[in-house]
Amino acid sequence: MRHFFTLVRHEIRLLFIAPPTYVASVLFILLMGFIYWAILRSMTLVPQDTSAITQFFSLFWLPVFFTVPLLTMRSIAEEKNQATLQTLFSAPVPKYAIVLSKFFAAYLLYLILWVLTLYFPLITFNLLSDNLSNASLVNASEIIGSLIFISLSGILFIAIGIFTSSLTRSQLVAGMLCFTFLFIICIGGQQLEYATYNYFAQGSFFFEGIQYVNVIRHFEDFSLGILDTRPFVFYLSISILLLSLTVNMIDSKA
Amino acid sequence: MDENISISVNNLSKNYGKVSAIKNADFQIKKGEIVGLLGPNGAGKSTTMRILGGLLRADSGSATVCGLSVADNSLAIKRKIGFMQENNPLPEDLRVMEYLKLRAELKEVDSKKLSTEVRRVMDLCDLFRTARRKIIRSLSKGFKQRVGIADALIGSPEIIILDEPTIGLDPHQIQGIRKLIDSLRGKYTVLISSHILSEIERNCDRVIIINHGRVVAMGTKPELSEEFIKENHLRLQVSGNIESLITRLKSAKEDYEIKEEQSEQNDYSTIVIKSTEALDISDYTEIVNQISHCQLKGINLIKPDLEAIFLAATKRSWEEIRIKS
Numbered sequence: 001m002r003h004f005f006t007l008v009r010h011e012i013r014l015l016f017i018a019p020p021t022y023v024a025s026v027l028f029i030l031l032m033g034f035i036y037w038a039i040l041r042s043m044t045l046v047p048q049d050t051s052a053i054t055q056f057f058s059l060f061w062l063p064v065f066f067t068v069p070l071l072t073m074r075s076i077a078e079e080k081n082q083a084t085l086q087t088l089f090s091a092p093v094p095k096y097a098i099v100l101s102k103f104f105a106a107y108l109l110y111l112i113l114w115v116l117t118l119y120f121p122l123i124t125f126n127l128l129s130d131n132l133s134n135a136s137l138v139n140a141s142e143i144i145g146s147l148i149f150i151s152l153s154g155i156l157f158i159a160i161g162i163f164t165s166s167l168t169r170s171q172l173v174a175g176m177l178c179f180t181f182l183f184i185i186c187i188g189g190q191q192l193e194y195a196t197y198n199y200f201a202q203g204s205f206f207f208e209g210i211q212y213v214n215v216i217r218h219f220e221d222f223s224l225g226i227l228d229t230r231p232f233v234f235y236l237s238i239s240i241l242l243l244s245l246t247v248n249m250i251d252s253k254a
Numbered sequence: 255m256d257e258n259i260s261i262s263v264n265n266l267s268k269n270y271g272k273v274s275a276i277k278n279a280d281f282q283i284k285k286g287e288i289v290g291l292l293g294p295n296g297a298g299k300s301t302t303m304r305i306l307g308g309l310l311r312a313d314s315g316s317a318t319v320c321g322l323s324v325a326d327n328s329l330a331i332k333r334k335i336g337f338m339q340e341n342n343p344l345p346e347d348l349r350v351m352e353y354l355k356l357r358a359e360l361k362e363v364d365s366k367k368l369s370t371e372v373r374r375v376m377d378l379c380d381l382f383r384t385a386r387r388k389i390i391r392s393l394s395k396g397f398k399q400r401v402g403i404a405d406a407l408i409g410s411p412e413i414i415i416l417d418e419p420t421i422g423l424d425p426h427q428i429q430g431i432r433k434l435i436d437s438l439r440g441k442y443t444v445l446i447s448s449h450i451l452s453e454i455e456r457n458c459d460r461v462i463i464i465n466h467g468r469v470v471a472m473g474t475k476p477e478l479s480e481e482f483i484k485e486n487h488l489r490l491q492v493s494g495n496i497e498s499l500i501t502r503l504k505s506a507k508e509d510y511e512i513k514e515e516q517s518e519q520n521d522y523s524t525i526v527i528k529s530t531e532a533l534d535i536s537d538y539t540e541i542v543n544q545i546s547h548c549q550l551k552g553i554n555l556i557k558p559d560l561e562a563i564f565l566a567a568t569k570r571s572w573e574e575i576r577i578k579s
Contacts, residue, residue: 006359017347083343087405089309090339091360092332 003093007101008108015071015105024070028063028113035059036120051139053121054223057146061186061216063113064157065179071109072161073175075102076250081169085250099162099246107158114150118143141225149222152235153215157182159239159246166249189214257321260285260413260443261306266315268301268467275301277467278315283460285412286440290454291447292564293464299447300340302464303417306445307337320412333362336406336442340417342399346391350381350401353390354408361409371408379404379434396427403434413443420453432457455560463567471567475560482566483558488533489513490542491552493522498545503527522551 015021039055042048048055076099079085088098121137128137164177193214200207211217218231261283268276276298283289291299304310306317308328317324319331345353354372363371376382379400385393390401399419406414419435420428428450435457438444448454454461461478463471471478492499493516503510503525514524527533535553542550 002362003360006356010356013352014345014347082346083339083341084345086309086339087343087345088360090307090332090335090337091357092329092362093360094329 004097004101007093007097008104011075011101011105012108014074015109018074020070020074021109024067025109025113027070028067029116031063032056032117033120035062036117036124040124051142052124052137053139053146054142056117056120057142057150057223058216058219060146060150060153060219061182064186065182067110067113068157068161068182069175069178071106072102072158072165072178073171074165075106075162076165076246077168077171077174080166081171095251096243096247099166099243099250103158103162103243106161107154110154110158111151114147114154142223145222145225145227146219148227149219149231152222152232153218155239156185156235156242159242160185163242163246163249166246186215190216193217258284260287260320261445262318263302263306264316266302266305266312266317268298268305268310268312274467276305276312279464279467279469281462281469281472283443283445285443287460288435288439288444288446288458290458290461291445291464292449292451292454292461292560293447294449294568297464298467299464300417301467303337303415303445303447304339307335307339307415308332309337333409334412336408336411336414338399338402338406338414338416338419340447341421342402344390344398344401347389349387349389350393351376351386353401354404357405358408361411363409375404375407378407378437380430394427395422396424396430399423399427399431400434403431407438407442411442413445414438416444416446418448419446420448420450428453451560451564461560461563463564465568470570471563475563478560478563478567479558482563482570484530485528486531486533487556487558488527488529488535488538489552489554489556490525490527490538490550491522492525492542492548492550494549495545495547496523499525499542499548502541502545526556 036052036056039052043052050058076085079088085098089095121143125138160181161178164181165171165174167177168174189210193210196207196210200210212230212234218234221228221231259282261281263279263281266276266279267274279298279302291302293299301310305312306319306324308324308331311325320334322331322334324331348356351372354375355368358368358372359365373382376386381397381400381404385397385401388397390398393401403416403419406416416435420431423431432453435444435446446454446457455475460474461472462469463478471482473481496516500510500512509528511526511528512523513526514520514522516523527538533555535555539550539553542548542553
């Protein structure tokens with residue numbers, strides 16, 4: 001564990017001196033700010049069934065597509081390219097500690113970015129009158145449910161980024177691979193559910209299976225305050241698998 | 255297990271696909287020795303070092319470091335070895351001090367002694383005054399090599415492995431690194447790889463010559479010269495009546511070679527006498543003195559250098575491979 005904390009500190013430092021981190025952060029805050037503003041604007045024009053914060057978090061996949069690749073593409077690909085991973089291996093550090101430290105550093109930054117978005121409803125809450133803001137702007141259960149989902153799904157997304165970064169020496173290729181995987185995970189499940197809606201009976205084994213891998217459906221459950229254990233198993237098991245594969249990847253290329 | 259042995263390699267083999275990088279390598283290195291691993295490019299030096307450093311697994315055979323099997327104790331042996339890899343990859347964005355502190359933490363240096371230890375290695379490698387706050391990217395190649403060596407020295411490991419520490423350096427930088435390696439003598443067991451023969455000759459107590467993945471020679475310079483250099487050479491520098499001297503050498507059936515002819519620029523000729531038997535300086539001084547109008551300008555026995563030994567050892571190994579195939 002001693003090595004792990006040392007490496008996490010080191011990785012966070014590397015993330016904070018890396019230009020892609022700032023690009024990802026600025027783009028993320030700008031995009032999410034714009035989305036929140038657009039949601040508020042649409043609420044003033046047309047009455048909405050869902051709260052602003054639920055609508056806001058329901059678009060979680062949009063910033064994920066560029067933030068996660070930008071935060072993770074350097075992590076292993078760059079070290080492989082500069083051969084500094086070999087230097088790291090020459091110290092008495094287990095390989096899983098190296099992978100986990102890269103994962104946790106990127107995950108921490110990912111969470112910080114999402115926590116920063118809470119300023120949007122808080123700012124609006126302070127600016128608008130109480131009766132409006134209480135109900136539709138800051139609903140604690142929706143925020144907590146959404147943030148739990150964001151934190152849980154983030155584990156998988158960052159694990160995908162770390163894994164794709166271990167597949168190549170090129171940051172660019174790693175970023176593109178990460179984007180492709182994330183697209184399949186985020187949009188693929190939903191599209192598969194639409195495509196097979198008329199072919200499988202609702203409640204059948206196949207339909208349940210397709211719903212199980214639909215990330216957007218998971219969000220809907222969490223935002224309603226439904227904490228099902230199945231998504232936890234889904235995200236954590238695939239993340240552990242991907243991180244184990246990453247350890248094997250860097251081990252085999254050592 | 256002999257406690258005096260730091261590194262022991264037995265029948266070690268490693269293949270990359272069909273290419274054999276190391277084939278049944280066998281050698282031992284005693285505690286406190288500075289040993290040079292010599293070989294042409296692609297001979298298997300770096301592979302051998304990476305296996306010893308626990309970075310690569312051998313296909314067969316065994317290697318032990320400080321009595322510990324490298325295959326079974328890869329983390330434990332990394333605590334005993336300071337390893338500077340070929341091309342010395344360093345994280346370019348960090349400052350020298352930040353990097354060395356990180357390495358000290360990863361090498362499990364006691365947190366209370368961390369700053370002292372980093373200061374010690376920076377002083378040893380002459381980094382503290384000049385480069386401690388510099389970003390690694392901005393350092394010259396020589397200073398980067400110093401950072402790599404400082405990293406290898408952190409935590410005072412028992413063994414230091416330096417893979418091509420002087421590659422790409424200018425003569426001044428090479429001299430600095432040489433002095434640095436000299437300062438390690440007696441404190442650490444050092445294994446250095448290089449194909450710069452003069453470096454190995456100056457720094458090392460013993461040499462291991464490796465070619466095509468095989469250890470083709472091993473020993474001190476006199477031992478190797480005895481094994482591989484069968485001919486003795488004597489250099490004569492003479493002026494005047496050279497023709498008579500050559501006639502005399504021919505009549506005595508001496509094996510000789512004229513290296514330099516007497517000319518307007520050069521007022522003497524250089525003749526090298528070769529013999530499988532011992533050559534006596536006084537015998538040849540007398541021969542020259544007996545010839546009229548022939549003056550002896552200089553005479554000396556040529557000691558074989560490491561280059562001659564290296565060429566002879568690798569030539570022999572190539573011949574052996576050719577015969578086998």
